[in-house]
Amino acid sequence: MPGYKSKLILILGGARAGKSTFALRLADERKGQSGVCFIATAQPLDEEMAEKIARHRAERPVNWNTIEEPYEIDQALARGDEANVVIIDCLTLFVSNWLLRSEIETGPTIQRIVESLLSKVKYQGKTVICVSNEVGLGIVPDNRASRTFRDLLGRVNQQIAAAADEVYFVIAGLPLRVKPNDRFDHHA
Numbered sequence: 001m002p003g004y005k006s007k008l009i010l011i012l013g014g015a016r017a018g019k020s021t022f023a024l025r026l027a028d029e030r031k032g033q034s035g036v037c038f039i040a041t042a043q044p045l046d047e048e049m050a051e052k053i054a055r056h057r058a059e060r061p062v063n064w065n066t067i068e069e070p071y072e073i074d075q076a077l078a079r080g081d082e083a084n085v086v087i088i089d090c091l092t093l094f095v096s097n098w099l100l101r102s103e104i105e106t107g108p109t110i111q112r113i114v115e116s117l118l119s120k121v122k123y124q125g126k127t128v129i130c131v132s133n134e135v136g137l138g139i140v141p142d143n144r145a146s147r148t149f150r151d152l153l154g155r156v157n158q159q160i161a162a163a164a165d166e167v168y169f170v171i172a173g174l175p176l177r178v179k180p181n182d183r184f185d186h187h188a
């Protein structure tokens with residue numbers, strides 16, 4: 001999109017904290033004359049998840065383009081339509097999907113996809129809003145698979161946050177702006 005500066009936004013928080021609702025609101029405020037493309041990473045692996053996916057679909061405006069892509073989120077971004085704003089919801093399930101899909105080391109694959117995503121964000125001239133859970137605030141998990149998940153998602157969140165123009169942490173439905181932080185970011 002010529003003349004439009006790319007912007008990356010990361011929304012973090014705990015489960016059911018209001019991250020997706022905040023992402024929808026940001027997208028609606030920033031979409032301009034263009035629509036919104038929603039990249040959904042959830043898979044209906046059980047009845048509860050299928051119901052949650054249906055609820056989330058019903059919350060989105062019908063004219064928003066939805067791309068369901070659990071693995072190759074970078075390619076999904078490239079397939080996005082002419083929307084000014086893209087929501088990727090969520091990075092948590094993206095990492096989980098790869099861990100459930102493959103018995104082999106998934107870290108390098110996830111790293112490659114995130115690097116590709118960040119490269120595409122930089123040159124597409126869109127606002128990209130990524131939603132993710134902050135899973136590193138609790139106790140250390142008691143099993144290897146859970147620790148691997150926590151560590152991989154933590155690295156993805158750090159990588160996206162470092163590249164992001166804006167980062168929010170949502171607590172009980174209330175967004176707290178983390179980046180830029182006017183107290184510490186004098187260039188903001």
